[in-house]
Amino acid sequence: MNPNYGKVWLVGAGPGDADLISVKAVKLLKQADIVLYDYLVNKELLDYCPDSCEMVYVGKKKDKHTFPQEELNELIAHYASKGQNIVRLKGGDPFVFGRGVEEIMTLIEYGIDYEVVPGITSGVAVPAYMGIPVTARHVASSVTFVTGHPAKGNNSVDWQALAKASDTLVVYMGVSNAQRIANELIIGGKKQETPVALIRWGTYPQQEMLTATLKTIGDVMEDNGFQPPALMVIGEVVNFSEQLKPVIQSVKPQELIHV
Structure with missing residues (x-):
């Protein structure tokens, strides 16, 4: 050096x-x-x-x-x-x-x-703060992190192949392409009723989440004027949010370590 x-x-x-x-x-x-x-x-x-x-x-x-x-x-x-x-x-x-x-x-x-x-990485932490585990026994034994906004000239994301390759998909920078991604996953074999979560400003106090299905994601986003930056989680693990979110929010650190 x-x-x-x-x-x-x-x-x-x-x-x-x-x-x-x-x-x-x-x-x-x-x-x-x-x-x-x-x-x-x-x-x-x-x-x-x-x-x-x-x-x-x-x-x-x-x-x-x-x-x-x-x-x-x-x-x-x-x-x-x-x-x-x-x-x-x-x-x-x-x-x-x-x-x-x-x-x-x-x-x-x-x-x-x-x-x-x-x-x-936000792909793990952001869902967790909303009560969504990216893997869970009997529901999701695999997770794939994927960009929804490939580099210019690079269309290498094969959404149809991913439809059956992974139980959970965590999509970074995919909000503007959410409807196209959903359509490709459905063509690839994912059920239209597959749950989807869109999480904006995850882990910040102003975090917010929309839930939908692959079939309804486009309409839900339009109705709510949902904008990036946001993370998209696709899979059955999204259903845990209702059960786990209150539990996770109630757990507060008793003392922070100062360095």
């Missing part, structure tokens, strides 16, 4: 609830010289940074990117060239639909030292 460069930590910020970040991530934020953070990162986490830390917003919304990914990769390398400690704070986990690989490839190209700090 190039000794003239600083080090970059790709840190998973978790799904939203600030208390779900790892102890290691907090320690790194407290020592950071520069933090480059995403749109879906809870801004409360920036309070861990020292006063001297430079905080740079590099978030992406649909069709509205602060920096194209290629420019962002170069920006991270640019800050590292100053010989400082850099935290690239990413929503969820850096390697679960987080483009962490693309950023690391640029760091490798420049000989920049890096480390990945995993985070809790």
Whole structure:
């Protein structure tokens, strides 16, 4: 590695609830010289940074990117060239639909030292906060995480094949394509009555959920004006929400660990 460069930590910020970040991530934020953070990162986490830390917003919304990914990769390398400690704070986990690989490839190209700090991915945490387990005995022994918004020019998601390949489907960034996805799954053999949950702002205080079926999902979304960012969960596990949600909400940590 190039000794003239600083080090970059790709840190998973978790799904939203600030208390779900790892102890290691907090320690790194407290020592950071520069933090480059995403749109879906809870801004409360920036309070861990020292006063001297430079905080740079590099978030992406649909069709509205602060920096194209290629420019962002170069920006991270640019800050590292100053010989400082850099935290690239990413929503969820850096390697679960987080483009962490693309950023690391640029760091490798420049000989920049890096480390990945995993985070809790929204595909597990967001359903859990709504009382939905992504697997459950006798109901779902398999789960597939899939993007509903493939990269441009990449139509590799075979929804019809996934219809029978997995008991639970957790779809990231799929709200705008929800009706098409549902139609493809039905063609592939999933029952029209298969439960679907759409969860918006999961793990935040303002989280909200809509439930429907593959057959009705489009109408339910339209009637409620449901908009991203949201996660979609498809499968029988959605039915657990009514039973488990009150139980999960009643469990409160007695004491938080301060680091």
